[in-house]
Amino acid sequence: MYSAILLKCITKLQNERSPSSIYHLLKGKRSSQTIQDAKAYGLSPFFGIYKTLSKKQFQNSLSILQKENLITWLDDDQLMITEAGRISLQTDMEESPELDWLDGFNVHHIAPQFWLRLLLWIQTGSNLLKDESHFIPVHDQWESVDWVRQFYRNKKKDLEGHFTNLYQELYSLLKLHRSFHADIVVSRLTGYKKIGLSKQQIAEKWKLPIEDVEMYIQSSIHFIVNKVCQNQSEFPALLAFIPEKLKQLPLTDSAAKTYYWLKQGYSIEHIAKKRRLKINTIQDHLIEITYVDSSFSIDSYVAKEDKEMINRTIDELNTKRLKVIKDHLPDSVSYFMIRMVMAKNYQ
Amino acid sequence: MNKMNQKELLDTLQHQFGFDEFREGQYDIIQDIFCGEDVLGILPTGTGKSLCYQLPAFSFEGVTVVISPLVSLMIDQVKKLKAKGFKRVTAINSLLDHNQRDNIFAHLNEYKLIYCSPEMLQNPFFFKHLKTLTISLFVVDEAHCISQWGHEFRTDYLKLKDSIKKLGNPTVLALSATATPQVQDDIQYFLDKPNMKKRIYYMDRPNIAFSIEHVSNWQEKVNRITDILQHKPVPTMIYFSSRKWCEKVSEILKKELGSLRIAYYHGGMEADDRLLIQQQFMNHQLDVICCTSAFGMGVDKQDIRLVIHFHLPAQMESFIQEAGRAGRDGKESVSLVLYTDGDEQIPLRLIEQELPTEKQTENIFQDINKCKTSSLPLKKVKEELIFKNELTETQWNFLQYQFEKQQMVHNEQFHLDSKLLEDTFQQILFLLRERTTIKIKKLYEFIRWVKTPGCRRKDLYQTFQKGYQSPVYYCCDHCDFSFSKWNPPMNQIEEKVEGWEVELKRIFHQEAIM
Ligand SMILES: Nc1ncnc2c1ncn2[C@@H]1O[C@H](COP(=O)(O)OP(=O)(O)OP(=O)(O)O)[C@@H](O)[C@H]1O
Ligand SMILES: [Mg+2]
Ligand SMILES: [Zn+2]
Numbered sequence: 001m002y003s004a005i006l007l008k009c010i011t012k013l014q015n016e017r018s019p020s021s022i023y024h025l026l027k028g029k030r031s032s033q034t035i036q037d038a039k040a041y042g043l044s045p046f047f048g049i050y051k052t053l054s055k056k057q058f059q060n061s062l063s064i065l066q067k068e069n070l071i072t073w074l075d076d077d078q079l080m081i082t083e084a085g086r087i088s089l090q091t092d093m094e095e096s097p098e099l100d101w102l103d104g105f106n107v108h109h110i111a112p113q114f115w116l117r118l119l120l121w122i123q124t125g126s127n128l129l130k131d132e133s134h135f136i137p138v139h140d141q142w143e144s145v146d147w148v149r150q151f152y153r154n155k156k157k158d159l160e161g162h163f164t165n166l167y168q169e170l171y172s173l174l175k176l177h178r179s180f181h182a183d184i185v186v187s188r189l190t191g192y193k194k195i196g197l198s199k200q201q202i203a204e205k206w207k208l209p210i211e212d213v214e215m216y217i218q219s220s221i222h223f224i225v226n227k228v229c230q231n232q233s234e235f236p237a238l239l240a241f242i243p244e245k246l247k248q249l250p251l252t253d254s255a256a257k258t259y260y261w262l263k264q265g266y267s268i269e270h271i272a273k274k275r276r277l278k279i280n281t282i283q284d285h286l287i288e289i290t291y292v293d294s295s296f297s298i299d300s301y302v303a304k305e306d307k308e309m310i311n312r313t314i315d316e317l318n319t320k321r322l323k324v325i326k327d328h329l330p331d332s333v334s335y336f337m338i339r340m341v342m343a344k345n346y347q
Numbered sequence: 348m349n350k351m352n353q354k355e356l357l358d359t360l361q362h363q364f365g366f367d368e369f370r371e372g373q374y375d376i377i378q379d380i381f382c383g384e385d386v387l388g389i390l391p392t393g394t395g396k397s398l399c400y401q402l403p404a405f406s407f408e409g410v411t412v413v414i415s416p417l418v419s420l421m422i423d424q425v426k427k428l429k430a431k432g433f434k435r436v437t438a439i440n441s442l443l444d445h446n447q448r449d450n451i452f453a454h455l456n457e458y459k460l461i462y463c464s465p466e467m468l469q470n471p472f473f474f475k476h477l478k479t480l481t482i483s484l485f486v487v488d489e490a491h492c493i494s495q496w497g498h499e500f501r502t503d504y505l506k507l508k509d510s511i512k513k514l515g516n517p518t519v520l521a522l523s524a525t526a527t528p529q530v531q532d533d534i535q536y537f538l539d540k541p542n543m544k545k546r547i548y549y550m551d552r553p554n555i556a557f558s559i560e561h562v563s564n565w566q567e568k569v570n571r572i573t574d575i576l577q578h579k580p581v582p583t584m585i586y587f588s589s590r591k592w593c594e595k596v597s598e599i600l601k602k603e604l605g606s607l608r609i610a611y612y613h614g615g616m617e618a619d620d621r622l623l624i625q626q627q628f629m630n631h632q633l634d635v636i637c638c639t640s641a642f643g644m645g646v647d648k649q650d651i652r653l654v655i656h657f658h659l660p661a662q663m664e665s666f667i668q669e670a671g672r673a674g675r676d677g678k679e680s681v682s683l684v685l686y687t688d689g690d691e692q693i694p695l696r697l698i699e700q701e702l703p704t705e706k707q708t709e710n711i712f713q714d715i716n717k718c719k720t721s722s723l724p725l726k727k728v729k730e731e732l733i734f735k736n737e738l739t740e741t742q743w744n745f746l747q748y749q750f751e752k753q754q755m756v757h758n759e760q761f762h763l764d765s766k767l768l769e770d771t772f773q774q775i776l777f778l779l780r781e782r783t784t785i786k787i788k789k790l791y792e793f794i795r796w797v798k799t800p801g802c803r804r805k806d807l808y809q810t811f812q813k814g815y816q817s818p819v820y821y822c823c824d825h826c827d828f829s830f831s832k833w834n835p836p837m838n839q840i841e842e843k844v845e846g847w848e849v850e851l852k853r854i855f856h857q858e859a860i861m
Contacts, residue, residue: 052617126854134430136626139619140422142447167855174847186847191854195627198620201610204601 001219002211003065004092004099005046007085010071012041015078016321023058026050028108030252032284035291036339038105039346040320045100048108049218050211061211098181098216101223109250111221113243116144117151119189119196121241124148125155125163126191138190151240166237173224173235180206184213185220249292258285259293283336290343298344302337309333310341359402364431370395372548376520377402380484385519385543387490387534391550392524392671393647397424400486400520404460405433409483412514413462416489416501419621419641421462428460438462439473452476465492465503466744468510482517487538490521491664494533501741502748508539519543524550524671525664527811550667550811554674556821556828557803559684568657568685569596573603575683576635580607581652581835582628583635586669588658588693590615590639596657597637607634614641640665649676652835656684661694662789663796663810679820679835681828686797691790698786702779703742710736711746712772715761723761749775802826 009022017037024034028048038044062079065071070085081089093099119138127135137145155162174182184206190196199217203210228235228242251259254277261271272282289296302310313328314320325338356377360366369377372390376399379386390396404411415421421438428436435458437451455461455476467473487493493504511519521534521543535543562568576583587593590613597611610633612624627633629648636642640660654673660666666684674680703711711732718728725747733743750756753771792810799806803823808815821828852858 122854126856129856133432136426136430136622138622138626140426163855164857167851167857171848171851174851179846182847186850186854189851189854190623190626192856193630194850194854195623195630195632197627198610198616198623200616200620201624 001092001096001098001215002061002209003070004089004096005049005102005215006061006065007070007081007089007092008099009043009046010079011081011086011089012043013037014041015074015080016319017041018077019062019079023053023055026053026058028104030255030288032287032291032339035288036343036346039291040342044105045102047104049102049104049222050214051108051112052214053211057211098178098219098223101219101226102215103222103226106250107222107225110243111218111225113144114225114241115217115221116141117147117241117243118238120144120148121151122166123190124152125159125166126194128152129159129163130192132192138196162237169228169235169238170224173227173238176223176227177220181216181220184216188217249289251288251292252285254281255285255288258282259289262286262289287336287339287343290340291346298340302340306333306337307341310338311345314342314345356402359406360398363405363433364398364402366398370398372546373398376546379544379546380518380520381406383518385540387521387531387540387543387545387547389523389526389531389545389547389550391548391552392668393675394548396488396522396524399522400484401428401433401460403484407459407483409481409517410456410458411460411484411486412477412482412517413460413486413488414465414468414504414507415462416464416492416504418464420488421464425462433460436460436462439467440464456480465501465507469503469506474510474513478514482514485511485514485517485519487519487521487534489523490534490538491523491526491530493537494526494530502745505537505748508537511538525667525811547812549816551804551808551815552671552674553816553819554677555670555680555682556818556823556833557670557682557807558824558828558830559686559797559803560824561686564687568687569599569603571685572596572600572655572657575653575830576600576604576607579653579830579833579835580634580837582631582648582650583653583655584642584651584669584672585635585637585655585657586660587637587639588660588697592657593637593639600635600637604635608632609635609637611637612642613639640669646672647675648672650678650836651675652678652680654680654682656682659684659686659690659694659790659793659797661697661786662793663807664789666793667807667811677819679833681821681830681833681835684797691794694790695787698783698790700739701741701786702745702782703736703738705776705779707736707738707742708746708772708775708779712768715763716765716768718761718763720763723763725756725759725761728761746775749778800825 005026006022009025010019013021021034021037024031025038025043025047026049028034028051035047038047062071065085066073068084069082070088071079071081074080116139123135123138127133174185177185184202187197187202187205197205199210199213202208202213206213208216224238225242228238232239249256249259257275258271261274266274268279268282268286271277272279275282286301290298298307310325310329310333313325317324317328319325320342322335322338326333326335329338353374356374357368360369371394372388373395376386376388380399380403388396388399400411400413413421413424415424418438418440421440425436425438437458437460439448439451439461440463443451452473456479461477463473468477487504487507490504492501493507511517519538519540521538521540523530523534526534531545531547535541560571562571572585585596587596593611593613597609600607601609610624610627612621616624624633624636625642625646628636628646651673654670656666656669660669670682673682714732714735715723715728729743732738738746747756749771750761753767753774755762755767755771796803796806802825804815804818804826821832
């Protein structure tokens with residue numbers, strides 16, 4: 001599954017972007033460049049789906065793909081998919097519906113939190129229902145621990161009833177997984193006298209690369225989060241685990257601050273001065289905002305004629321490479337303007 | 348402070364900790380502490396040293412500070428205490444992010460028991476907060492780390508003496524499981540507590556039999572393990588000296604011993620996964636664990652029957668600690684060392700890596716020398732020196748401590764006087780050679796033990812204490828032990844293969860609802 005994701009990224013980037021941009025994409029780097037890559041090349045489902053990926057691991061997987069002749073290197077540090085790669089990707093896409101479950105751009109910022117809460121709560125409830133209060137939590141991420149403590153206070157009156165509901169909701173969603181996929185997800189859960197498996201163990205047990213294990217778990221989390229959010233009345237128990245943040249735009253904290261001041265009517269220059277940031281940084285924020293908020297208008301930053309001219313050039317050249325586009329435009333059109341227009345197009 | 352009467356103490360033990368009675372040494376040490384005496388406590392591994400400060404900590408008005416060398420150990424202790432219902436404990440460690448740390452610092456006065464690393468104690472910001480509190484008890488856990496002769500040596504332990512004074516001289520409790528008389532002297536010397544009361548207990552474990560087998564290569568080691576575990580599928584730990592070996596042999600054993608549940612554990616794994624593996628082992632979901640020395644400290648499984656050393660440990664002390672994981676429940680257990688000629692090469696290489704090499708040290712001094720200014724902020728060059736010379740954190744800490752001690756670094760500033768530099772350089776070279784010699788000597792002590800013709804038990808403990816208790820099951824392979832005679836209680840393996848639906852039901856206790 002992971003290699004299919006890499007192949008898909010390589011295909012879509014049409015060797016216009018370097019391999020490290022794929023790495024940043026999977027890690028979910030909050031830079032306007034990465035966000036632009038995700039949107040402009042249609043890779044937003046993969047944004048931030050592999051936050052623990054290391055550079056070494058990433059490079060390693062590229063060499064494996066190369067060894068299997070699924071990709072080749074072009075001379076200028078660019079990757080290209082081979083015919084064999086195309087076929088492999090085709091088969092994987094047909095065989096793995098889970099690929100379509102990934103929805104990184106929209107849920108990457110809440111998926112981890114949702115999952116940590118759920119894991120810890122299942123362990124807590126499962127133990128408490130057996131009157132076992134001496135157990136060592138599966139993780140000690142502060143926010144979730146706090147949250148679970150609070151949650152317990154609300155649920156302790158009818159823990160059993162709540163647990164039955166939670167079970168039923170989870171069961172019905174897991175039922176929509178392929179059975180080995182549900183096996184993997186459930187094997188990861190910790191409960192009373194049952195400790196979950198590590199990713200390494202799952203990889204060995206199902207004979208998968210460890211990266212695939214991560215991707216299967218992520219796809220399941222994204223699937224569950226989206227189903228729950230789209231059918232809130234059907235999944236009241238699970239809905240409680242969705243962090244508030246989902247309702248906010250998926251912006252970095254810094255971009256969100258810039259947006260706040262923009263809405264108060266401040267100019268880019270003024271905000272830069274106020275926040276002691278470079279103008280460039282604030283412009284990056286604006287691009288980030290344009291990508292995530294479709295109601296955001298770019299008219300005050302790019303004049304109508306300029307916008308049309310930029311779009312025409314992009315169409316003619318049929319590329320997303322900024323440098324190439326810029327070279328074909330008059331000097332009065334800045335990179336910032338081109339990026340804003342592109343952001344608007346791919347909102 | 349007042350002596351508590353025996354009844355009161357026993358009550359506290361039973362009600363707050365849920366234990367029926369004190370184990371050997373605990374009562375006496377706790378009583379000393381309540382009398383305000385500084386104590387050096389040497390008790391065997393796994394007998395409950397922590398209780399000696401935990402019980403007083405929750406009875407004292409003031410705060411108890413515990414210095415512990417390993418983050419994982421601290422976190423483990425805190426989790427266990429919290430699981431028992433003690434909420435006012437915390438571990439200040441490097442894994443906390445800024446917010447979490449600030450949060451803890453702001454509420455420091457709400458804790459009764461604070462664990463921290465010796466490095467953290469040197470953090471001026473933390474120490475400033477700590478000084479505002481009343482410290483009733485200052486505990487130095489794994490106190491052998493203070494001595495060059497201890498099996499681990501941490502330079503920041505040497506700074507504790509001053510910190511204790513600055514904290515208003517609270518009662519001091521130093522704890523260790525493996526400290527020779529020489530190390531005990533060092534502990535008193537470096538803590539500047541010549542009048543410490545010594546509570547030294549027998550550290551031998553009468554329910555563990557010792558066995559050493561000499562084989563000709565590593566494949567034979569694997570065959571031997573397979574053979575033993577096939578006939579005696581007991582909860583087992585196998586120690587390796589590197590991550591790679593640990594994974595490799597675990598792989599092979601999994602193939603050879605299909606019916607056993609085997610996993611590996613080492614410091615290179617993600618923290619969450621490490622915790623899962625450890626918990627599975629505790630919860631009888633795993634039979635065999637292949638591990639490096641990263642596993643063990645803080646692992647408190649009662650029914651480990653067999654501890655195998657696939658590689659040589661660095662010295663007697665680490666061996667005693669690791670083998671001592673076996674048989675905490677008092678039932679019959681075995682320690683097995685598998686030895687091949689030439690095995691000493693691996694620990695010798697590890698010894699080299701513990702401290703900076705002479706070459707690295709020389710290069711660093713050259714780098715520093717190149718900065719032609721007379722004074723230079725430490726912060727400015729630290730990262731680069733570490734990076735350029737590929738130093739580990741321990742290696743750098745050693746150097747920095749020496750810089751500070753020789754006044755080459757003062758108030759976070761380098762003072763680049765050429766005479767001072769030369770002196771410091773020579774001093775460091777001297778220390779490096781000394782430490783290396785000590786370590787090599789200790790390794791050969793262990794190898795000597797491996798080759799001893801006499802009783803292993805007698806030989807093993809004689810550097811630590813006079814005499815030993817008589818074994819309750821078998822003694823050693825030179826006296827009476829062989830695997831064919833051994834009849835340990837066996838594992839009941841009941842691994843059912845069930846799909847997720849059954850498992851999910853079980854986790855949510857929905858079995859009744861079909
Ligand atoms: N009085 C007691 N009765 C029963 N169990 C006890 C008692 N005191 C401690 N224990 C248990 O013994 C186990 C080992 O305790 P602890 O971790 O303090 O050992 P230790 O001496 O510090 O070992 P190590 O050398 O590994 O650091 C713990 O599970 C603890 O709960
Ligand atoms: Mg201890
Ligand atoms: Zn003997």
